[in-house]
Amino acid sequence: MRTVTRTVGRIAAAGLAPLAVAAYAAAPAAAHxxxxxxxxxxxxxxxxxxxxxxxxxxxxxxxxxxxxxxxxxxxxxxxxxxxxxxxxxxxxxxxxxxxxxxxxxxxxxxxxxxxxxxxxxxxxxxxxxxxxxxxxxxxxxxxxxxxxxxxxxxxxxxxxxxxxxxxxxxxxxxxxxxxxxxxxxxxxxxxxxxxxxxxxxxxxxxxxxxxxxxxxxxxxxxxxxxxxxxxxxxxxxxxxxxxxxxxxxxxxxxxxxxSTVEHGGHGDNDPNTNGSTADSPLASPSSATAATATGGGLAQTGGDGSAPMIAIAGAATLAVGSAVLFAVARRRATTGHRGR
Known part of the structure; x- marks a missing residue:
């Protein structure tokens, strides 16, 4: 088990950073x-x-x-x-x-x-x-x-x-x-x-x-x-x-x-900001805020760094998951070879 843990650590350390950087760079710039x-x-x-x-x-x-x-x-x-x-x-x-x-x-x-x-x-x-x-x-x-x-x-x-x-x-x-x-x-x-x-x-x-x-x-x-x-x-x-x-x-x-900036969203799969042109009635600030909470055309997400961070987190998860699978497969192969 310690071998698996050490292998995961080495692979994660070597592969996670490049994947995270690539994910951040791939996040599109938003236009507003x-x-x-x-x-x-x-x-x-x-x-x-x-x-x-x-x-x-x-x-x-x-x-x-x-x-x-x-x-x-x-x-x-x-x-x-x-x-x-x-x-x-x-x-x-x-x-x-x-x-x-x-x-x-x-x-x-x-x-x-x-x-x-x-x-x-x-x-x-x-x-x-x-x-x-x-x-x-x-x-x-x-x-x-x-x-x-x-x-x-x-x-x-x-x-x-x-x-x-x-x-x-x-x-x-x-x-x-x-x-x-x-x-x-x-x-x-x-x-x-x-x-x-x-x-x-x-x-x-x-x-x-x-x-x-x-x-x-x-x-x-x-x-x-x-x-x-x-x-x-x-x-x-x-x-x-x-x-x-x-x-x-x-x-x-x-x-x-x-355009070099994204039109209609932020690449974060948020339906409130990705291409949404849903209309909401003219409203006072209070009712407009209520409309926002129910998806009335305004959004609280996007452009604030959350999308890139989500991408980085996703890359990290993929990297760790791949490392675990690789380590387990290698461990099993080694065990099987010794048994023969």
Missing amino acids: GSMTDPVSRVAACYAEGPESPRSAACKAAVAAGGAQAFYDWNAVNIANAAGNHRALIPNGQLCSAGNDKYRGLDLARADWPASALTSGPHTFRYKGTAPHKGTFELYVTKDGYDPTKPLKWSDLEPEPFAKVTDPGMRGGDYVFSGTVPKKSGRHLIYSIWQRSDSPEAFYTCSDVVFGKDTGSGKPGSKPSSTANAGGATASAKPSNGPVAKPPTDEQISEGASK
Whole structure:
């Protein structure tokens, strides 16, 4: 018996670590979503087509960071944010959340595709490719915002104008309401989605226009020139600028095969996060939480390291089991040989 035990130990020590590492590496990265009303920069450029975008701003963004960032449109995140957004994201990198992969989203331009927005009540939509429990906070830029300058934290109003926890889902979108402050001209809506089941958080920049597009957050101001990715200066025409459109379900489905992040789940066989587009009614935070507990479209799992750890545990079990079988078979063979 001691021989079996020693053999198990040696085989497990030699074989378990590589299997565990392989299992961890095989765990797919997860994708989670982006704002679609008003449309985020990354979603708008993905909708135009990462290989051949139509608008000058999206062309410049692809030139700056490559097309892959836009196939991965739903993964602008920080894995260990834990609410420390301002400490982790430098000024000038809010739209990329400090991720170099998405640096094209930080280009300071007045001609990003934009959505028309009015002050007052508005229904917001956030495409959730992998649902989670958490809180959404929406900020708008201050009066006088200049889109031709790098976006700083101080450019945002100090408090979110909309905040909601565990909103319900419809058609694969989180849907929630908020009251938009009175603004004029071109502005930006900044969203933070902080998960409550993980320290992970997601970020979006949505360009919006209140009334006439003046090129800035100042009524009646003249459009500014903008620098493209190559450093050349181009004349922005925000009054006739492109309208931001969200990607269609067909575009999302077609582009998933070119994405480097998982669409619709986490590889953990959790029906609540793997490809689930089940709708849940609009609800208050309390009823939304109740819906979550009964599988109403929100999930408490995924992206927090649990899936890789489960994979490692599975690999460990397989390794130990194989070692035991091998040792027992060898012991029996040795015993039989001696008997002869």
